[in-house]
Amino acid sequence: MNRVAERSLSLLYGREQLDPFSQSRNVIGFCGICDSELESLAYYCTDQEWLISARCKRGHLALLRYDREWNWKEDLPLEFVKEEIRVSDLDGEMLNSVFTPAEIRDMIACQQGRPYTRQNIYRARAKYERFEKLFGIKIEI
Ligand SMILES: [Zn+2]
Structure with missing residues (x-):
């Protein structure tokens, strides 16, 4: 295909x-x-x-x-x-307005296959919808 x-x-x-x-x-x-x-x-x-x-x-x-x-x-x-959104490529100010520094760090770590804290990803996931509403960007991790 x-x-x-x-x-x-x-x-x-x-x-x-x-x-x-x-x-x-x-x-x-x-x-x-x-x-x-x-x-x-x-x-x-x-x-x-x-x-x-x-x-x-x-x-x-x-x-x-x-x-x-x-x-x-x-x-x-x-x-x-579908092109996967790389959190590390997103604008820092946009990310900071929704996510905490720990959540951002662990979203990037998770996408890059490095160790991360699961709870931070869970907390971040709960905010994806808000982030999408604000910036029109859908994050899927
Ligand atoms: Zn047709």
Whole structure:
């Protein structure tokens, strides 16, 4: 299965990881599942072909393959891959407004596979919803 990252839109295509060449949104055809319009998410290019990740209005995904001259070859199935939020990449002020320093330290330790205090993770979990409401970021640890 080909997979596209939900936020960065980088594409896992076979063994290749392709970053978007362009993220322009265009109607590029019709969904093979429900027949509604397909809109491009991102364009990618390889040495041999162009690829477009696309989504229809009902949320079906497809990966469209073209040759270098833009002759359509085939549509392939595509799915989103969730990108795990790294707590260590989040803004410190955002984290500090919801979590205690011990909770933040142990969330990062847990994600990095280092020893952590379980109670701090339990306490932090109880606050994930608040954090998501405030900043729109869903943490899952
Ligand atoms: Zn559809």
